[in-house]
Amino acid sequence: MFRQRCRTPRRRWALIALAVALGAFVAATLRLFVWPDMPVAPARVDAIIELAGPGERDPTALALARAHRAGDLAQSTTLDDERAGQCLPQVPGVTTICFHPDPETTRGEARRIGELARQRNWKSVILVTSRDHVWRATLRVSRCFPGDIYVSPSPLPPLDWFRAIPYQWAATVKALVFERDC
Numbered sequence: 001m002f003r004q005r006c007r008t009p010r011r012r013w014a015l016i017a018l019a020v021a022l023g024a025f026v027a028a029t030l031r032l033f034v035w036p037d038m039p040v041a042p043a044r045v046d047a048i049i050e051l052a053g054p055g056e057r058d059p060t061a062l063a064l065a066r067a068h069r070a071g072d073l074a075q076s077t078t079l080d081d082e083r084a085g086q087c088l089p090q091v092p093g094v095t096t097i098c099f100h101p102d103p104e105t106t107r108g109e110a111r112r113i114g115e116l117a118r119q120r121n122w123k124s125v126i127l128v129t130s131r132d133h134v135w136r137a138t139l140r141v142s143r144c145f146p147g148d149i150y151v152s153p154s155p156l157p158p159l160d161w162f163r164a165i166p167y168q169w170a171a172t173v174k175a176l177v178f179e180r181d182c
Contacts, residue, residue, distance in 0.1 A: 033168050036134040041150035046122035047072040048152075050088070051109055051137055052101075054164070055130040058088060060154040064126060065091040072120060076101055076109045106133070106140045106171070111182055114144030124148040130156040132164040136172050144182035 031037075048070045050061035065073040065088075074097040075088050087098035097116065101108030116122065124147050129137045131153040138149050156164060 029165060032135045033132040033165055036131065038134060038151050041126050041152065045070050045124040045126050045150065047074055047125045048128060049113055049125050050075045050128040051106065052076040052078065053130060053133060054160050055154050055156040057128050057154040060152055061128040062088060062091065064128070064152060065094045068093060069126065071095060072097060074099060074116060106137055107179060110140040110144040113141055114182060117145050117147060122147060126150045126152050128152050128154055130154055130164070132156060132161065132168050136168060136175055139175060
C-alpha cells in the first residue's frame with residue numbers, strides 16, 4: 001500500500017509534465033508554422049522572390065508583380081525548369097529573374113538571394129512561400145541578406161499540412177542547430 005501511494009504522486013507529476021510539454025509543443029507549432037509573425041510589407045520593395053515548394057505560389061507572386069510592388073520578380077526554379085527555360089511569365093514594367101539554387105534547399109535559395117541582392121542593390125524583399133515555411137525562410141534569408149524581409153504567404157492545401165508540420169520541425173532543428181550560418 002505504501003508503494004502504491006508513492007507511485008501515484010510520481011505518475012501525476014509525470015502526466016502534468018507531459019501535458020505541459022505537449023502544450024508548449026502545440027503552442028510553438030501554432031506560433032511558428034500556422035500563424036507566424038509577419039510584419040506588414042510596405043507599398044513597394046526592391047524585389048519579390050518566389051521560393052520553391054508546395055502550394056500555389058505563382059498566383060501570389062504574379063499578383064504582387066502586377067500590382068507593381070517591386071521592380072524585380074525572382075523565382076527559384078528546379079533544375080528541370082531551368083533547363084527547359086520555364087519561369088514566371090513576364091509582367092510589364094517588372095524584370096523577371098529565374099534562378100536555380102545550389103543546393104536545392106531553403107539555404108541554397110537564401111545564398112542565391114544574398115548574391116542577387118548584392119548584384120542588384122536590393123535593400124528590401126517580399127518572400128512568397130507557404131505559411132508553414134514563413135518563419136524558417138525568413139531565418140535563412142536573414143542570414144544571407146541584411147535588408148528588410150517581408151513575407152506574402154500563399155495558400156497551402158489542407159492535406160499538405162500533415163506533411164508540412166513534421167517537415168518544418170525537422171528543418172527548423174537543422175537550421176537552428178547544425179546550419180547556423182549563411
